[in-house]
Each structure stands twice: as structure tokens, then as C-alpha cells.
Amino acid sequence: MHSFTKDQSSWIPNGQAGVMSLLRPLLLDVVPTIQQTAALALGRLANYNDDLAEAVVKGDILPQLVYSLAEQNRFYKKAAAFVLRAVGKHSPQLAQAIVDCGALDTLVICLEDFDPGVKEAAAWALGYIARHNAELSQAVVDAGAAPLLVLCIQEPEIALKRIAASALSDISKHSPELAQTVVDAGAIAHLAQMILNPDSKLKRQVLSALSQIAKHSVDLAEMVVEAEIFPVVLTCLKDKDEYVKKNASTLIREIAKHTPELSQLIVNAGGVAAMIDCIGSCKGNIRLPGIMMLGYVAAHSENLAMAVIISKGVPQLSICLSEEPEDHIKAAAAWAIGQIGRHTPEHARAVAVTNTLPVLLSLYMSTESSEDLQVKSKKAIKNILQKCTYLPALEPFLYDAPPNILKHVVGQFSKVLPHDSKARRLFVTSGGLKKVQEIKAEPGSLLQEYINSINNCYPEEIVRYYSPGYSDTLLQRVDSYQPLTK
Amino acid sequence: MATLARLQARSMFVAQQYYFRNSVVDLFRKKEYDAAVKIQSWFRGCQVRAYIRNLHRITTVIQKWWRSYLGRQEYRLIVKFASCAMKMNFYNAMAVRIQRRWRGYRIRKYCFNYFYLKEYLRAVSETNDAIREALEEFAEMKEREEKKADLEREEKKRDYQARKMHYLLSTKQIPGVYNSPFRKDPDPWELRLQKAKPLTSQRSKAKPKPCISLSDWLACTSARSFPQSEILPPIDRKQCQGPFRDITEVLEQRYKPLEPTLRVAEPIDELKVARGEFRRQEWMRNVNDNMFLPFSSYHKNKKYIPLMNSSSKYGPNSYGSQHFRDENPKKWICDKDFQTVLPSFDLFSKYGKLYSKAGQII
Numbered sequence: 001m002h003s004f005t006k007d008q009s010s011w012i013p014n015g016q017a018g019v020m021s022l023l024r025p026l027l028l029d030v031v032p033t034i035q036q037t038a039a040l041a042l043g044r045l046a047n048y049n050d051d052l053a054e055a056v057v058k059g060d061i062l063p064q065l066v067y068s069l070a071e072q073n074r075f076y077k078k079a080a081a082f083v084l085r086a087v088g089k090h091s092p093q094l095a096q097a098i099v100d101c102g103a104l105d106t107l108v109i110c111l112e113d114f115d116p117g118v119k120e121a122a123a124w125a126l127g128y129i130a131r132h133n134a135e136l137s138q139a140v141v142d143a144g145a146a147p148l149l150v151l152c153i154q155e156p157e158i159a160l161k162r163i164a165a166s167a168l169s170d171i172s173k174h175s176p177e178l179a180q181t182v183v184d185a186g187a188i189a190h191l192a193q194m195i196l197n198p199d200s201k202l203k204r205q206v207l208s209a210l211s212q213i214a215k216h217s218v219d220l221a222e223m224v225v226e227a228e229i230f231p232v233v234l235t236c237l238k239d240k241d242e243y244v245k246k247n248a249s250t251l252i253r254e255i256a257k258h259t260p261e262l263s264q265l266i267v268n269a270g271g272v273a274a275m276i277d278c279i280g281s282c283k284g285n286i287r288l289p290g291i292m293m294l295g296y297v298a299a300h301s302e303n304l305a306m307a308v309i310i311s312k313g314v315p316q317l318s319i320c321l322s323e324e325p326e327d328h329i330k331a332a333a334a335w336a337i338g339q340i341g342r343h344t345p346e347h348a349r350a351v352a353v354t355n356t357l358p359v360l361l362s363l364y365m366s367t368e369s370s371e372d373l374q375v376k377s378k379k380a381i382k383n384i385l386q387k388c389t390y391l392p393a394l395e396p397f398l399y400d401a402p403p404n405i406l407k408h409v410v411g412q413f414s415k416v417l418p419h420d421s422k423a424r425r426l427f428v429t430s431g432g433l434k435k436v437q438e439i440k441a442e443p444g445s446l447l448q449e450y451i452n453s454i455n456n457c458y459p460e461e462i463v464r465y466y467s468p469g470y471s472d473t474l475l476q477r478v479d480s481y482q483p484l485t486k
Numbered sequence: 487m488a489t490l491a492r493l494q495a496r497s498m499f500v501a502q503q504y505y506f507r508n509s510v511v512d513l514f515r516k517k518e519y520d521a522a523v524k525i526q527s528w529f530r531g532c533q534v535r536a537y538i539r540n541l542h543r544i545t546t547v548i549q550k551w552w553r554s555y556l557g558r559q560e561y562r563l564i565v566k567f568a569s570c571a572m573k574m575n576f577y578n579a580m581a582v583r584i585q586r587r588w589r590g591y592r593i594r595k596y597c598f599n600y601f602y603l604k605e606y607l608r609a610v611s612e613t614n615d616a617i618r619e620a621l622e623e624f625a626e627m628k629e630r631e632e633k634k635a636d637l638e639r640e641e642k643k644r645d646y647q648a649r650k651m652h653y654l655l656s657t658k659q660i661p662g663v664y665n666s667p668f669r670k671d672p673d674p675w676e677l678r679l680q681k682a683k684p685l686t687s688q689r690s691k692a693k694p695k696p697c698i699s700l701s702d703w704l705a706c707t708s709a710r711s712f713p714q715s716e717i718l719p720p721i722d723r724k725q726c727q728g729p730f731r732d733i734t735e736v737l738e739q740r741y742k743p744l745e746p747t748l749r750v751a752e753p754i755d756e757l758k759v760a761r762g763e764f765r766r767q768e769w770m771r772n773v774n775d776n777m778f779l780p781f782s783s784y785h786k787n788k789k790y791i792p793l794m795n796s797s798s799k800y801g802p803n804s805y806g807s808q809h810f811r812d813e814n815p816k817k818w819i820c821d822k823d824f825q826t827v828l829p830s831f832d833l834f835s836k837y838g839k840l841y842s843k844a845g846q847i848i
């Protein structure tokens with residue numbers, strides 16, 4: 001009899017709701033092994049497909065499971081918790097159905113069981129239910145799961161720790177109140193201790209949980225920082241596992257984005273250097289939180305932006321900008337570079353010497369870039385150009401920039417040239433003056449004013465020499481000249 | 487009578503005169519009256535005017551005094567406010583002076599302190615270098631550990647293999663596989679085999695699957711599986727309220743050993759296990775594991791699948807089953823068989839003579 005159910009569980013059906021009516025009486029069988037195997041079969045079916053999960057719910061099997069969950073032995077509890085997890089993972093409606101039949105209380109009772117396997121299954125089911133939205137998380141927390149999950153984290157079994165950390169992460173990601181509830185249960189201290197654990201999957205979940213807690217508000221982020229995660233978290237940035245690196249950089253990003261003081265703390269602990277090395281060693285989406293973290297740190301104040309610059313952040317960001325294939329990562333890198341370079345001329349110069357501006361310009365002008373990328377690169381170029389006084393980097397812009405950017409470039413030249421004679425000479429010899437004369441501007445516009453102020457820096461003959469059509473006027477004069485006849 | 491006539495003649499005149507004189511007196515009286523009225527009205531007017539003038543004078547005095555009183559009050563208020571305003575302006579000016587100095591000091595010392603900023607940036611870059619070094623060391627350490635673990639695993643595997651293959655060790659008479667006499671020195675495996683202890687057969691048997699029985703559940707209730715946190719609860723926690731049972735009683739209750747009922751005393755699949763045991767005992771005594779079949783060709787129920795090379799669309803090729811030489815009688819030079827000049831193998835001489843006479847060769 002139970003071999004029959006085992007075979008059925010490995011059979012992949014196509015929309016067979018009749019299976020439920022076959023399995024349901026087996027759940028009430030006298031022999032406990034049959035009950036367990038039937039529950040396991042139900043779980044595997046529901047796991048495979050969400051139509052089957054709905055069939056499980058519609059077949060009124062859940063109340064029976066919940067009722068016997070409270071009484072049976074641990075194998076049945078594990079199998080029943082597996083069924084609840086498999087049903088609850090597909091969609092919020094199915095998870096709501098599980099909550100409605102009162103499964104949460106029994107699952108929370110299972111969390112207090114002696115057997116670690118039962119605890120793991122119950123914690124997994126609760127985590128999957130809480131994953132979908134804030135109401136379901138609130139229901140899970142109201143059933144009293146948070147303190148028990150924190151107890152589960154302290155257990156010696158690694159798998160149980162992983163699942164409990166993942167469940168805490170799913171609960172606290174929805175809203176600040178839920179995160180506060182998790183923190184009130186004392187989760188932060190234990191999670192912070194487990195960062196040092198060598199198991200990489202555990203580290204992934206722990207870092208994810210801490211980042212979901214820290215992202216909501218300044219107080220929560222400060223509480224996470226007070227648990228003394230720095231500088232230990234920086235060692236996670238050097239881990240072999242890619243997702244550990246990604247979650248660690250997400251955590252640091254969520255902490256850095258709130259206030260300048262928190263960013264200062266991270267910079268003082270050497271986090272910026274570690275992050276830049278981490279960005280250099282990974283590719284693709286793993287880099288994205290690290291890039292955003294650098295942008296947030298630089299955005300707060302100019303001292304922090306200068307700290308990012310001296311940690312050699314700008315060359316790394318420009319490498320990311322040029323070699324990443326995906327547009328959203330390029331957009332993030334462009335935004336971060338803009339935040340670094342927009343503060344003072346020193347910052348703009350540091351960005352300009354790495355030859356990033358032509359790359360940004362080409363991204364802005366290319367038709368293949370997404371709209372987001374174009375908007376961000378345009379903003380970055382504008383912000384940097386408005387402070388840039390490093391003329392060798394500005395000169396290429398005279399040649400291939402669109403008019404709205406050209407106006408800023410010419411404006412910068414008009415600010416710098418009146419005061420610097422060497423720059424004036426260089427401007428003439430490199431052909432910049434010639435290019436400026438060729439620019440057509442409406443009289444009275446800002447661009448015309450800038451061109452006039454540039455022209456005022458030079459003697460009139462040079463301006464006339466470089467103005468277009470000068471050779472024609474000279475030839476006309478030759479034509480009209482009458483030599484003096486003796 | 488004459489007088490009467492005279493009077494009557496004069497009556498008209500008298501009437502006229504009476505009327506005339508009355509009217510004149512009337513006129514005169516009117517004039518007098520008007521004059522008297524005029525004089526009296528003028529005098530009364532003077533009286534009243536004098537009275538009103540007096541009143542005016544008095545009210546002016548009163549109003550003058552009252553207005554001066556109000557004016558002085560207002561003046562006092564104005565002076566008070568003006569003095570207050572002056573004082574506040576003075577204080578503000580002094581406060582601005584202080585604040586100006588303080589703000590300049592603060593900005594110069596803390597916010598835009600160039601030297602401090604340079605120091606800070608230098609300190610940050612030093613910390614960065616230190617962190618980078620520390621992280622490099624950490625990564626290197628991790629790699630070394632991994633390599634070491636890998637090497638150890640390799641070593642263990644090779645050791646286990648050497649123990650399994652210990653019988654390949656060379657003896658005095660027969661050089662082993664790894665100790666070929668043509669080599670200058672023996673293969674390193676040879677040395678490893680020399681060092682290895684032979685593996686006993688019991689060790690190599692696979693560990694039995696952990697069967698879940700009642701005693702395991704008992705083991706689970708031991709103190710080992712209770713949640714243990716390294717951090718003890720703080721001492722100054724509020725005392726829990728309420729009368730408590732004696733702790734020995736509680737522990738006794740909690741760790742009471744299981745007294746299972748008869749039904750649960752045996753495992754669920756006891757019957758299956760017993761059958762399996764019986765079967766194993768039988769198997770030990772078996773000579774042949776195959777089942778005893780009633781007929782000798784009982785197992786020959788499979789259809790024979792001929793070789794692809796010897797069958798064709800039209801039936802099996804007779805080459806290979808009926809004749810084993812490709813013979814083409816049309817090409818033969820003569821009908822007689824070969825004559826043996828040299829003594830042939832026995833086999834060749836028996837060719838065609840050992841098989842059944844139902845074939846071609848006679």
C-alpha cells in the first residue's frame with residue numbers, strides 16, 4: 001500500500017485532481033507509515049505545480065493535516081510541515097488559505113518540538129508563508145514565531161540555523177514594524193555572531209537577514225552597527241561564494257545610505273577599500289550593490305567623496321562602466337561617478353583624469369542605451385561638467401557633444417580662460433578656439449555670451465583669423481586690391 | 487338834534503378817524519413792539535452767547551488737560567518701546583559679533599580645516615591599506631586551508647586505496663606490479679603499499695542504514711537536544727512570580743523514562759524485519775542463488791536475435807551456419823579435393839568428417 005503511494009509521488013501528473021481524492025483517505029489510515037507516506041506524496045505533488053497545490057487546498061485536506069499535526073509523531077509532523085510549505089510557496093492566496101485554516105499556531109507549536117528536523121520543517125514553512133507580503137508576515141509574527149525562530153538560530157544544527165535565518169529575513173523585509181519585532185526578540189546579537197561561521201550558505205542567509213533589518217530606518221541600521229559587525233563583515237567581502245559577497249555588500253549599502261555619520265563609520269573602518277576590491281573581483285549583478293554603496297557614500301558629503309577617490313574608487317567604477325554588458329549596472333556606475341564628481345573642482349578633476357567623461361558621453365548619445373541609462377549619464381555629465389576646470393578633459397567635448405552639453409562645456413571654458421594665460425595658449429594651439437568660432441549660437445542666448453567672453457580673452461586678429469570664411473574674405477580683398485601703378 | 491346830526495355827519499369821519507387813529511396807534515404799537523422785541527432778542531442773544539463762550543472756555547480747559555494726560559501716557563509708552571528696541575538691537579548686535587567669531591572658528595577648525603582634512607584622508611588611506619592587507623592575508627589563509635584540506639583528502643584517498651590494494655605488494659619471489667625489474671627504483675606506490683596496513687573485510691562493509699527505533703527517541707530527550715544558548719540570561723531579570731513545584735519533582739517528571747505500551751514496544755515493521763532476518767539466514771546456506779526452475783529450458787524463453795552480419799531480408803544467410811567457407815563450385819578447376827602432400831593438422835584431416843552426415847560432405 002505505501003509503495004503504491006511512493007510510486008505515485010514520483011509520477012508527474014498532468015492536472016490530475018482525482019489524485020487528491022485517492023490520497024485523502026490514506027491520510028486517515030490506521031497504519032502510521034501509510035499516513036506519513038501519503039502526506040509526503042501530497043507534499044511532493046504540491047511542490048511541483050501550483051495547480052496541484054490549489055487542488056490540495058480545495059480538497060479540504062489542510063484542516064485534517066493541521067489537526068493531526070498537533071498529535072502525531074515527528075515523521076508525520078515533518079511530512080505535514082512539508083505539505084504546508086509546498087502549498088504556501090506558490091502564491092499569496094494559497095498562503096492565506098493556509099493561515100485561514102489555523103495552521104500557524106500548530107506550526108509555531110512544532111517550532112518548540114525536540115526534534116531538529118521538525119523544527120526545520122516548521123521554520124521553512126513559516127518562512128515561505130511570510131515571504132509573500134506584509135499581512136502574512138504580520139500573521140506569522142502574531143502567532144508568536146519570532147522569539148522561537150531566534151531560539152532556533154542558536155541550535156547547533158547548521159541546516160536549522162540556515163532555515164531560521166532565512167525565515168527571519170523573509171519576515172523582516174516587509175516593513176519597519178516587523179523588523180522591529182524581530183529585533184525586539186533579540187535576533188541581532190545572534191545573527192552578528194553567526195557571521196563568523198565558516199558555512200557559506202548560512203552566511204548568505206544571515207547577511208540577508210541583517211540587511212533586511214537595517215534597510216528600513218536609521219535606528220535599525222544603528223542597532224545593527226552596534227552589534228559590532230565591522231570590520232568582521234569586510235572578511236565576508238572576500239569570501240569565495242558569490243552570493244555571500246553580494247549579500248555582504250547589500251548589507252553595507254543599506255547601512256551606508258541612511259546618514260552621513262553611518263557612512264563615515266564605514267569609511268573609517270576601511271570599508272570603502274574592501275568594497276572596491278570586492279567590485280574588482282566579481283562580475284555582473286553581484287557588483288551592483290557595491291557600486292550603489294560607493295554612490296551613496298559619495299553622495300553624503302564632499303569629504304566622503306574625497307575618501308572614495310583616494311581609495312582608488314574612480315578607476316574601478318570606470319572599468320565597471322565600460323565592461324559591463326547590462327544597462328542597469330552601467331546606469332548605477334554612471335550615477336555613482338556623478339555623485340563622486342559633483343562636489344568641487346578637485347573631485348571633478350579626479351573623475352576627468354580617468355577618461356570617464358567620453359565614455360559617459362558615448363553612453364548618453366548611443367541609441368542602444370535604455371532610457372534610464374541615458375538620463376543618468378546625462379545628469380552625471382552635467383553635474384561633473386559644472387565643476388570641471390581640467391581643460392584637457394573638456395576639449396574633446398567641444399567636438400562631439402550635443403548642444404545642450406556643449407553650452408556647459410563652453411561655459412566652463414569661459415570661466416577658466418580669462419584667468420590662465422597658459423591655458424589660453426594651449427586652447428589656441430590645440431584648435432579649440434577654431435572650433436568655438438564654428439559653433440553657431442542664437443544671439444542673446446547663454447551660449448553666445450560664453451562665446452563672447454571667450455573671444456574677449458584674445459586679441460581681435462586671432463579671433464578674426466580663426467573665424468570661418470576668413471580665407472575667403474582675404475581672397476576677396478586680394479581681388480579688389482588695385483596695386484599702385486607708377 | 488343838531489349835535490346828533492352833527493355827530494351823525496361826523497360819525498363817518500369819527501369812524502374813519504377812530505379807525506385811522508387806532509390803526510396808526512396800532513402801527514406805532516407794532517413798531518414799538520417790534521423794536522422792543524428786537525432789543526430784547528439781541529440782548530438775550532448776547533446773554534446766551536456770553537454763556538456759551540464761557541462754556542466753551544471751560545470745556546477747552548478740560549479737554550486740554552485731558553488730552554495732555556493721554557499724550558503723556560502715550561509718550562511714556564513710546565519711550566518704553568523705543569528703549570526696549572534699542573536694547574534688543576544692541577544685544578543682537580553683540581550676539582552677532584559673538585556668533586560670527588564662533589562660526590568662523592568652528593568652520594575653520596572643524597568643517598573646512600584643510601590640514602585636518604588632509605590628515606583624515608591620510609588616515610583613511612592608511613586604514614584602507616591595512617584592511618586590504620588584512621583581507622589579502624585572510625584570503626590567502628583561507629586558500630591555504632582549502633589546499634591543505636584538499637591535500638589531506640587526497641592523501642586519505644590514496645592511503646585507503648593502498649590499503650585495499652595491499653595484495654599487489656611484491657614478494658621475494660615475484661616482483662609486484664609496481665616493482666618491475668626493468669625500473670631503476672620502485673614506483674612510489676610500492677613504498678606506499680609497504681607502509682599500508684591491510685584492510686580487513688569487516689571495515690570495508692558499508693555502514694548499516696540508521697534504523698529509527700524507539701531507543702533513538704529516548705536519546706533525543708536527553709539534555710543534548712535541548713536548546714542551548716551560550717549566553718546566560720541576565721541576573722537582574724525579574725523573579726518569575728508564582729508558587730513553583732519542587733525542582734527535583736519537575737526534573738523527575740521531565741526526564742521520566744518512557745514506559746511504552748506493549749503495542750509500541752515492538753517496532754512497526756517488526757514483521758518485515760523478522761522476515762528479512764529469516765531470509766538472510768537461508769541465503770547464507772544457499773549454494774546457488776538462482777531460483778530452482780522446473781524445466782531445463784524454462785529460462786530459454788527469449789526469442790533468438792540473429793547476427794546482423796549473417797541475416798538478410800530474405801532469411802538467414804547460410805554462410806556461418808551451414809557452410810563456413812565461401813565455396814564457388816563454378817570456379818573449381820577439378821572435382822577432386824586437395825591432396826595432402828605434407829602431413830596436415832589433425833583438425834584439417836577431420837574436416838567434414840566429424841559433423842553429422844546430414845550435411846554435404848560424405
